[in-house]
Amino acid sequence: MNRLFQWTHRFPIIRNKYFLAVVVFLAWIMFFDKNDLISQYQDRQALYELQKEKKYYQEEILNTRRQLDELLSDSKSLEKFAREKYYMKKPNEEIWLVIDNSPKPQPK
Numbered sequence: 665m666n667r668l669f670q671w672t673h674r675f676p677i678i679r680n681k682y683f684l685a686v687v688v689f690l691a692w693i694m695f696f697d698k699n700d701l702i703s704q705y706q707d708r709q710a711l712y713e714l715q716k717e718k719k720y721y722q723e724e725i726l727n728t729r730r731q732l733d734e735l736l737s738d739s740k741s742l743e744k745f746a747r748e749k750y751y752m753k754k755p756n757e758e759i760w761l762v763i764d765n766s767p768k769p770q771p772k
Contacts, residue, residue, distance in 0.1 A: 677683050694701050735742045746752040753759050 735745055751759055751761075
């Protein structure tokens, strides 16, 4: 008890009830509240990931719209798309599918 008294005597601000109340309040807000610092960090990371996804999907929508405009305006591109994606063919025409069975390099 004597050591505690010496420590508080050396730093009188520790005996101040307002200082103690502020310290307890800050500790509560930083570690024990439902919106503590860890939760705030995790929420910020999730928001960042969602913003990246949003940007990706907006770019994909723009690419798809450009492709759709091209398909609706040009009959040659429509025919190319139908042949490549849906394997459509003209009458009296054969389609050869070449399947590559060689091993593909693994991404690092």
